[in-house]
Amino acid sequence: MKRNVLIIGAGGVAQVVAHKAAQNNDVLGDIHIASRTVSKAEAIIASVQEKGAMKQAGALKAHALDAMDSAAVAALIRETGSQIVINVGSAFVNMTVLEACIDTGAAYIDTAIHEDPAKICETPPWYGNYEWKRRERCKAAGVTAILGAGFDPGVVNAYARLAADEYLDTVESIDIVDINAGSHGKYFATNFDPEINFREFTGTVYSWQNGGWQSNRMFEVGREWDLPVVGKQKAYMTGHDEVHSLAANYPDADVRFWMGFGDHYINVFTVLKNLGLLSEQPVTTAEGQEVIPLKVVKAVLPDPASLAPGYTGKTCIGDFVKGTKNGQPREVFIYNVADHKEAYEEVGSQGISYTAGVPPVAAAMLIATGEWDVGSMVNVEELPPQPFLGLLNRMGLPSRIQDETGDRALEF
Template identity: 70%
Template sequence: MKKNVLIIGAGGVGQVVAHKCAQHNRLLGDIHIASRNINKCLAIIDSIHEKGALQNRKGVLKAHRLDAMDTHATRELIEATGAQIVINVGHAFVNMSVLQACIETGAAYIDTAIHEDPTKICETPPWYANYEWKRKALCAEKGVTAILGCGFDPGVVNAYAALAVREYFDQVDSIDIIDINAGSHGKYFATNFNPEINFREFTGQVWSWQDGQWKSNKMFEVKRTDDLPVVGQQTAYLTGHDELHSLSQHLDVPNIRFWMGFGEHYINVFTVLRNLGLLSEKPVRLDNGQEVVPLQLVKAVLPDPASLAPSYVGKTCIGNIVKGTKDGKPREVFVYNVADHVEAYAEVGSQGISYTAGIPAAAAAILIAQGVWDVRKMVNVEELPYQPFINLMNDIGLPTQIRENGEDALVSFSDEALAAAA
């Protein structure tokens, strides 16, 4: 059984992961938090103590300064802390360096998004094959557990897709992943997570999996409106997203799409920034000779996503609309979670978007520590048993519901089902 956790990243998601790991530190052991800005790590530790979140009050909880782009420094920190589980919730640019450090030390690796090259936006699919999947054979050879994309989307929605394909349908025709944030932070304009990563998702081509092949659209070109549980009528736009790249390869489903909700104000501001060239990742030279990356400048002037939490109100609704046939008849289900911004802040000091991304990563660490997900190879979430994952999230803050024919029910699994999945 593995124990001792190193969390890389001290933003809003890192705060949620740290709180949830602290709540389970009798199982997980020592908890270490690392970032380039050690003060952010110390602030998270203070918040854990303030809320009395440490299950074992005498447990180790330490902060470290780390440039996670430096594989050697990351490896040294893993070895110095004795961490056997590394949760990478840092910038998507550091995935490959942290993964390599885990391969070299034997520590289990968890992340929440695909690696990104700072100089490239919206690369040709499938992104995992461009980066992480190139280390699959090495992980298997070294017996290193590497769980990719274990946030909510990607992550939980991958588990929902596997659940639907394997238990609710004989044949699945389409999976539409819907991500709605019906909350309000009260700011003129802000992003719910790292602005640089957020904008990069939406400035290039939109790739979706349709009729068994990749199709390209423009951002905000295609939209849909759905009547969803709790949040009601919501409009979402076809968007490229991480989970499409693994689900399209692992599930025999011809149509897999991702839709994200945007308000008109967000779209208008985004469009102005893009048209002015302020979302470019390419450096520009000022009159004084200084070089500036416009996208990084915009990031610097926008509110820190973590600062939005105290004033955030409203709810999120994220899930999969799945259509296909069962016993020769058409069937449609919506597997989903609803999270509350105010409740998330009260528990862990973060807003709901961070809460939904952080809990699954902490759940993966718990399942690795228990041996349930310690698979000693590289996998995406849909390749793992979803039953213990969904049950655990029900217990620690993200309950899964299913809607069919207007009726909602909790999704949970019996001890017999868990044993069968093991």
């Protein structure tokens, strides 16, 4: 059994992680939150205390930390006695935090793929550029490292595995669809870190089709999806983390990721990109100041965490998985619907943060109990999905399935 959790990061997702960890501290033990700006971690602690989220009395502490300093991360792991690290900081710190976990033996969980600040959209498979290069070291050290354990990537990976194991004999395609039908009431904002959000959409759109990597431009391929609760929604094929691991684990299937965008978002994004304001490369102003345009845009946009109080509407995220069963064609849609207002009322964050923040806590609980403490590096689809999805059912992210027999809740 592993106990005591160190949460890296103090944004909207970290707030959800802290609340859910507090609600389950009988399993997880002490909770520590680390951020470069310690006041942000302290604000999360105040929110947890205000909501009375702690299931039982226990440690809940804030720490100042530069997560780009691997030695400092390792020192804090040792100081706090943390045996599980949930990394929900910037995608730029993944490797330094992972290195600290390999050094100390702590289990590692993240929710997104590592990114080099100076590079956008590297050669696929993306996990092969950084994470998977450390597989053997994790195995040699007996370190459990669960990659991409948010919702997408994360829960959608578990949905693909569940479909392949229980509902299909062969898998021909996996289409992951992410629709946010909510409204934050701002002229323009992103639902998570604007820098990471825009980097995701300025590069090549990679999909795995016909046994190989296919490339497209952003917003080049779109289609309408008819989904439960949110109805008919336009979504565009987008490059995304889970495509790169699912393609490795299901190489005979086409794997695509689709995200919903409104016309207003596309128009603003296109203007910013065409003006060069989404570039990660530095430019020099007339006054001689060197700035990175993308970071300037991030600085002037609303903090995603600030959107939560006024956010309304719902999200629908899930997998359409096609294949055969008993020699006949079959398709299943396994999905979750989340509500922005309900998320805010429970944990003070909007629904996008909620869907990303609950799953890594479920993964941490499965490491704590030993069910997912595998002593090696894995992506979520390489683990049994039933205990994970069963926990999520009870923690606020219930799963449903739609097939030829109708639409029903999934019970585990």
